[in-house]
Every structure is written in C-alpha cells, then in structure tokens.
Amino acid sequence: MRLPENFVQEVLDRTNIEELVGRYVTLKKTGSNLVGLCPFHSEKTPSFTVSPDKKMFFCFGCHAGGSAITFVQKAENMEFVDAVAFLADRAGLPMPRESEAHAPGESVSRKRVLEANLEAAKFFRACLFDPAIGAPGMAYFREKRGLSDATIKHFGLGYAPDTIGSLTDYMHKKGFTDEELQVAFLCGKSRKTGRSYDYFRGRVMFPILDTSGNVVAFGGRVLDDSKPKYLNTSDTPAFKKSNHLFALNFARHSGAERMILCEGYMDVIAMHAAGFENAVATLGTAITPNHARIFSKYTKQVVISYDADDAGQAAAKKAMQILGEVGIDVRVLRVEGAKDPDEYIRKFGAERFSRLLDASRTGFEYQLDTILKRHDLSVGQEKIKASSELCAVIAEYSSAVEREVYLAEAAKRLELPIEALRNTTEKIRRKKYEDYRARESRDARATIKNFGDPINPEAAKDPKAAATEEAIIGMLLMFEEYRREVAAGRILLEPTDFITDFYRRVFQAILKLQNSEQGFAFAMLGQDFSPDEMGRIQKAEMARRELTQNGPQVFRSTVENLRALSEAARNKDADLQTRLENIRKSKLHKRKGQDE
C-alpha cells in the first residue's frame, strides 16, 4: 500500500525526533544537534547525531541516517508502512484505510484548495470586522499591536471564531465537500463521527499569499496562553512551508535592494506599516536552504532581524550560515534601546530605524562582536580562547579572500599578529579536511573488507563518477530550485547520464516525486529504498552541507562533469564494441582464408 504524502508529512510534523530517538539512545546536546552512541553499530565515541531542526538523524560511523521513519524501520525492524503506522499511533493519527490510500490529497486539486482558501479568507475577514464575533481579534490587532484598519485590510487579516463548526457550515453552503476542506487543512476530521470540524478556533488569522496573489495557507495565533501559540497550515496540494515566505508578495515589489528577515508575522506587519515593505518571515519554521534560494532570486542582501534572546540569536547564526551558502550578503541588525524592531520604530521613528539598517553588521562582524563580548581580553588565557574561537569561525569561510579580510580584522581587534591567526586558521581547515578523509577512507576500508559496496556495487568500478553523482544527488536534495530546473529540462540531466545504477534509481525517484502533485519530500523516498539505502542518500546530502559551496554555478558544473564522464564511458564502450567487432571480423576473415 502506498501512503499519501501529506499523511506521511503530517506524521513527521507531529513526531518529535529527539524524544523518539531518546527512547533508544542517550543523547547529549552540542550546538543545535544532539549526539550519542550509535544504536546500529558498536562504538566507544559517539558519532551518531540527531538534528531536531532538520528532523533527521545520521551516523558518521556506519552511515545510518534518514527521517524518524527510517529510524523506526531500523530500530524496530519494520517495513516503511508499518513504521509510519507506529509513529501515527504515537501521534494519535488514524492511518488512512486501504481504499483511501490514494486519497485524500491526490483527488483534490490544487485549484480547488486555492478556491477553498480564498473563500475561507473572506470568512475570517468578515468575522473580524463583525463586532459581535470579531471583538477579541480586533482588540488584539488595534489595541495590543497598534495596527491601523488600513494595515489590517492590506494584509487581509481575520478572526476564526471559537466554535466547532462556523467555518465548516459556511464552506458547505459555498459548495465545498468535507474531503476538500480536510485536504485544504481548513478542517479536521472527528475520530468519533468522521465529520469535519473547524481547525482554527479562537485565533487571529494571517492569510499567506504566494507571489501570484493566491491564498495558499493560513497562520493562526491564539489570544491567550494556550498551546500551540501559532497554528499553521500543513503541506497541502497547494502549499509547502519551505517554498514560501510571508509577505514576499509585497516585498518583491518594494524596489528595495535588500530584504529584512523577521521572526514572525507580527514583526513583518509592523515593519510594513512603518514603511519597510521589504520585510518577510518564514512560516513558523526555521530558515531552510530552499528559503535561501528564494531570497537569492529577489535580492542580494538580507538583514536578519531576530529577537535579542538566546533562541533568536541561535536562529540568527543558523540563518546567516544558510543564506551565506548561496552567496547572499547577510547582515545582522543590532537593536539597542528597545526589545525589538517594532518597539524601536515606535520609540525612535522610521528614519532612525532606516539608519540602523544601513549600519547593520556583516555576519562576520556580528560573530566577532559576540565572541569578543564573552571574553575579557586583558586576561591572557581569555584572549587565547577568544582567538581560537575566532579562527574556528574564519576557517568556515571557503573563500581565501574572505578569510584574509576577516583575519586582518580579527588581528586588529585582538592586537595579535595576523600570521599567528592565519596559521591557526589553516591548521583548523586542514584538520577538518583530514577528518573527513579519514572518515571516508575508514568507510572505504570497510567496503574492501566486505568485498565491495553492497549498496552501490558499481561505485568501485568508477569512484570518480560515483562521487560526482553523490554530489549532484546531495545538491538536488538540498535545493528545490535545482530539482525544478532539472525536472523542467532547463538544466540538462537525464537518468542515462548516471553511471551507477544506485544513484540513477535515486535520481529517478527524486524526479518522480518532484513531478507529482504533492511535490518532493525526503521521507517519501523511504517507500522505494531500504533503510540502509536511505542512510546512503542522507549521506549524499550531509557531505554537501558539511564541507562545500552549493551555488548554482557549482551545481551546473558538477552536472557538466557527470555528463562528460558518462559520454566518455559511452565512447569507451562504443570503442570497445568496435574493436571487438573488428577482432571478430578479422578472425572470421582468417577462418575463411583457412577454409579456402
């Protein structure tokens, strides 16, 4: 039985991978990841990592990796469908019955979901402006957040009444079926009666528009302290969280040379109201490489404006890295004298905020300040610590020119000779590379011992081709845009260009998902690949993320490399065929001669 993608996605959304894995492995926090001893091979030092942000796990020792589903498959020795059922049960979601396995989702079109969303947006807005119903919502927008009616209308804000069936009844009257409402994520389905109920209740509503002006989703915020504070539409046939930015429909027309990345919907709205129409936010998720690609389409510079608290700062650091990866000039806003930009604008005015934007620091300046602030440089030991932390930061930049510029800056601030810092930085880079090679060769040794690579047996014949293929698969997994370009034929890459059968299969599966109505989702590869194969696919992505630049130029040239390699292999093949043919002919000829 094949499960509908939106159901699998919903199960994953509701699964806390940290808690799930934590039942099998003792995990320790390091940065944004968790590490522990791998449950799938025996080891003394932990090389098993879990990333709650990416909802993934990966073992650097045995290359086990994948989503929560893959983890359950391996840990409980289950098939894909059974692992999904196991997680669905923990999340309190009923499994779709066999007859429904292809629906819902595939039977309701994107067009119908968009129509439902538009009608629902009208309903929420009418509720907000009806004093008998929308008073709590209005009080929040007008009084608590100081929004004008013009701003409220500009963003099409609304209110979802705290009732079970207001929206459902309204939508039924407009001709929408229960299935359509459930697929659009506007209604839930009662486990007892099977009937629809309003999904958003007692919340102020933020419609999310795509760049063509369609209402693709909603975000709803509670007005009290109940949880979750924000409820967002899950993925539907018309919507994927990581493909959208809130207010991008306005921001891309703002004519500004930069965009401002805010933490939430209200921050964005406050900025727009103050005249900064280039502000956007992600939709209740951390920023992904996909978002970075979207930004790079519309702007060269992004100013990150996250909260000053620890969580906000950790998120800013992550965003800096992801945006920097696609070549965006990343800046970080430093707000002083107010708790957030909204308060700053109200206190000091838009003009001063504009100057603040101009003075925002580059990613490196921001990290430099953060590190120097933590250490008392008059104490020798502290100065050494600060300098090695800084060198580790500088070592992350893959451009030698950038490293040189930052080394000069760090040397000046630390009052240390630049040569000393340069040496440390290069040592860190070498060590990183050697570590990676050591891991690789350990893997290679294990492979030889097992008489070949069981997952990709052809890799041994042509390691260069296999490495190139792995790089391409890694980048395809990371970036929606590359998948789209390849699927549309704008970047020429065919299954026949792949030399190893394994990566050809992976490529075909990625394309198939990309072309499906639901779009691509990593976890869905689990339907066609074993847990061990999933680990290998995950490794392709990890290797790219860890070490390399992944811009469009790099992707295109890697694809070119592979096409050249397979062309050469084909020619060699053809050459061999011709030579064999010639030998055969000449033998035939000889024999003929002997016969005569």
Ligand SMILES: [Zn+2]
């Ligand atoms: Zn392992």
